[in-house]
Amino acid sequence: MSSPSHAVDQAKQALCTRLREIRLAAHLTGRDLGDLAGWHSSKVSRIEHGRQTPSESDISTWCRHCGADDQAGDLIASLRTIDEMYVEWRRMQRTGLQRLQKAAVPLYERTSYFRVYEPSLIPGLFQTADYALALMRAVVAFREIPDDSTEAVEARMQRQKVLSSGGRRCAVILEEAALRTRIGDAEVMAGQLGHLLTVASRSNISLGIIPIRNRVMWPTNGFWIFDEERVLVETLSAELTVTQPHEIALYAKAFTQLAEIAVYGAAARTLIASAIAALDNM
CATH class of the missing domain: 3.30.870.10 (Endonuclease Chain A)
Structure with missing residues (x-):
């Protein structure tokens, strides 16, 4: 079994990849999506490359502007899983x-x-x-x-x-x-x-x-x-x-x-x- 930290990294990467796929399927550039959402143009890139973790609101906005509202619920569930899935024993x-x-x-x-x-x-x-x-x-x-x-x-x-x-x-x-x-x-x-x-x-x-x-x-x-x-x-x-x-x-x-x-x-x-x-x- 892979380590918990590795599993979290994989889950984060899967979420980022899925968001990018949704944007591409909507035929939007990162700048297009940023403009529609009212974000700085670099935010889309940071999220897609895993340098920034999206909030639940970010995911809802992303899906709405990409015409993928039906996928928002599953993606938000994935985000919550990432937040919960790795808790260090020392902190607990x-x-x-x-x-x-x-x-x-x-x-x-x-x-x-x-x-x-x-x-x-x-x-x-x-x-x-x-x-x-x-x-x-x-x-x-x-x-x-x-x-x-x-x-x-x-x-x-x-x-x-x-x-x-x-x-x-x-x-x-x-x-x-x-x-x-x-x-x-x-x-x-x-x-x-x-x-x-x-x-x-x-x-x-x-x-x-x-x-x-x-x-x-x-x-x-x-x-x-x-x-x-x-x-x-x-x-x-x-x-x-x-x-x-x-x-x-x-x-x-x-x-x-x-x-x-x-x-x-x-x-x-x-x-x-x-x-x-x-x-x-x-």
Whole structure:
């Protein structure tokens, strides 16, 4: 998967290219469009070459004078995606982790169907307090940010309650490695894996685990699909937000293929039990 910054650059370039194509299709020069819009003649060139990011108003004006009003909505949506899609973790976490946990609550509350793929960690919605605390303390130490781990864990535990209301459903696909990646000590891991067995028995939750022997797809980052609204992809340095329908569909396709190579029910429980048994050797 390309880096988030590269993905943003590509999205910006695609928007600029599309605006240029619209102008050319209208048989307007850059000066013509500038005159019609009341802009300085260089503004059109700066936008088309990516040296200036257009505003939503600029896009509406551009499309109106090019006879392409029907395309303005999609282009504005693309602009909003660019604005949202790359948020540096350091900026999000500058005051600690509690704020980050609480900021996600509105998105969780308006989501009715979660699809979650995690290659190496237990997802936050299914973490025990001890597992979450060990994980957050590691994040705090690595990022050298204010330590509000205890408060952040409490916020995460509160956020988990969304799965108990509103008829929400959650489909989770984990790599077997997520069961064996040690977070905290053996006691913390035993509690976490036992909790995973418990939540997997709930009627609104589907848990699939991809055995190491079944791994046939290319490596990818973990991702969360929230209904058909957006996808969040977490990387080491950033959170990538995807809102374009065709990109969401691509992640949905990947999730479907990952789900097809996962095991469920008794087979999944056997993998969890095996990971618990292996803790004795940790």
